[in-house]
Amino acid sequence: MKAEGKAEVPVSTTESTYKAVIGEQILADALSDFNDGRSWDKLFLIIDENVEKLHGDHVYSVLASHASEIHTQIIPAGEASKSTDLWKQCLDVLLENGARRNIPVVVVGGGVTGDLGGFVAATALRGMPLIHVPTTLLAMVDSSIGGKTGINHSAGKNLIGAFYQPGLVVADISFLETLPENEWINGLSEILKYAAIRDDSIFDDCSIFLEDEMKNADPEKLILLIRKCISIKADVVKQDEYESGLRAILNFGHTFAHALETECGYSRISHGQAVFLGMLAACKLSSLTGSDLKDQKLDPFRSLYTYAVDRNELAIKKLNRHMMADKKRTGPAIRFVLLESWQHPVLKEVEDEDLIREAWQVAFDEL
Numbered sequence: 001m002k003a004e005g006k007a008e009v010p011v012s013t014t015e016s017t018y019k020a021v022i023g024e025q026i027l028a029d030a031l032s033d034f035n036d037g038r039s040w041d042k043l044f045l046i047i048d049e050n051v052e053k054l055h056g057d058h059v060y061s062v063l064a065s066h067a068s069e070i071h072t073q074i075i076p077a078g079e080a081s082k083s084t085d086l087w088k089q090c091l092d093v094l095l096e097n098g099a100r101r102n103i104p105v106v107v108v109g110g111g112v113t114g115d116l117g118g119f120v121a122a123t124a125l126r127g128m129p130l131i132h133v134p135t136t137l138l139a140m141v142d143s144s145i146g147g148k149t150g151i152n153h154s155a156g157k158n159l160i161g162a163f164y165q166p167g168l169v170v171a172d173i174s175f176l177e178t179l180p181e182n183e184w185i186n187g188l189s190e191i192l193k194y195a196a197i198r199d200d201s202i203f204d205d206c207s208i209f210l211e212d213e214m215k216n217a218d219p220e221k222l223i224l225l226i227r228k229c230i231s232i233k234a235d236v237v238k239q240d241e242y243e244s245g246l247r248a249i250l251n252f253g254h255t256f257a258h259a260l261e262t263e264c265g266y267s268r269i270s271h272g273q274a275v276f277l278g279m280l281a282a283c284k285l286s287s288l289t290g291s292d293l294k295d296q297k298l299d300p301f302r303s304l305y306t307y308a309v310d311r312n313e314l315a316i317k318k319l320n321r322h323m324m325a326d327k328k329r330t331g332p333a334i335r336f337v338l339l340e341s342w343q344h345p346v347l348k349e350v351e352d353e354d355l356i357r358e359a360w361q362v363a364f365d366e367l
């Protein structure tokens with residue numbers, strides 16, 4: 001049965017305030033509201049390949065009722081699509097089919113398609129209206145909110161990009177029915193991150209994922225949970241739109257995680273698995289550096305995570321070397337987002353290798 005509940009979160013930035021709407025089967029209504037019931041003469045659609053296969057009929061039929069012409073670019077699944085080649089292919093579709101500054105680019109997919117499509121909208125004609133339709137849990141709670149768009153370069157991830165805010169975000173949970181379990185895990189880790197840095201009640205809310213397979217989570221409760229997460233991200237972005245300070249707290253667990261992902265190769269450990277291990281390590285390091293984290297709030301979720309990497313394959317020295325490669329580092333210490341207490345994140349520089357080693361052990365114990 002379709003969830004009746006629907007939620008909206010205003011996201012305020014220096015340029016504008018836009019809405020993130022969350023609900024089930026809400027795409028058509030959200031587009032109508034956005035354009036005051038009128039239609040566009042054309043729309044550009046940038047859509048993830050798997051989403052197109054699984055939900056293309058629905059998406060095309062909704063868009064067809066909002067525009068007489070639709071020009072589509074399908075994006076192959078996977079991080080490799082955040083490339084200059086795909087960016088150019090998308091621009092070709094827009095510019096060869098009469099793109100104008102008032103024609104929206106509708107981007108339907110996970111964070112990969114969202115980051116790429118957002119950057120296309122940011123750069124075509126110096127900015128076309130952007131509508132994000134995130135279809136992964138991670139994209140709903142994280143990447144579609146806040147205006148970071150971009151693609152990768154051979155020198156590193158996300159090195160080409162722009163801050164560019166969408167005009168609307170539609171988080172329609174009906175897309176999640178087809179989301180593979182490992183992608184649910186990627187989203188869960190970011191949700192638990194919000195719980196750790198900002199809102200303790202999210203830990204309780206996440207019990208919906210422990211009762212059954214994650215994809216069977218109660219839709220009404222899921223909508224409220226996504227709303228809470230989007231509100232936190234929106235609040236952080238409002239205070240630090242261009243990532244000059246506070247926004248760093250969203251990297252809780254991520255310093256350890258990036259080192260793991262680099263060391264294991266991105267295919268052997270998923271981002272979500274790495275972030276969960278990273279948060280366990282960051283909690284330990286917080287305690288070792290004087291914080292008082294009494295409860296093991298992440299513990300109930302450990303059973304949801306399984307790993308293909310073995311602890312014997314990992315060397316702490318190498319992992320630390322990856323963390324030392326952080327471009328923002330100014331001295332011998334490594335910068336971490338730690339917790340002073342639950343929901344009180346702080347940036348700390350830690351130099352003592354023994355402490356960092358002890359923190360890694362907690363992550364290794366999971367493997």
Ligand SMILES: NC(=O)c1ccc[n+]([C@@H]2O[C@H](COP(=O)([O-])OP(=O)(O)OC[C@H]3O[C@@H](n4cnc5c(N)ncnc54)[C@H](O)[C@@H]3O)[C@@H](O)[C@H]2O)c1
Pocket residue numbers: 048049050051054077078079082109110111112113115135136138139142143144145146147148149158175176177178179180183186
């Ligand atoms: N812009 C930001 O602020 C921000 C924040 C976090 C992450 N990111 C970026 O997000 C990307 C990761 O995003 P992601 O985790 O959504 O991964 P993704 O976009 O690669 O999607 C994951 C997989 O799920 C598939 N998929 C998507 N929706 C589906 C659905 N409804 N049903 C079935 N399959 C579906 C995709 O085809 C893909 O295979 C990374 O590139 C990361 O850098 C950006």
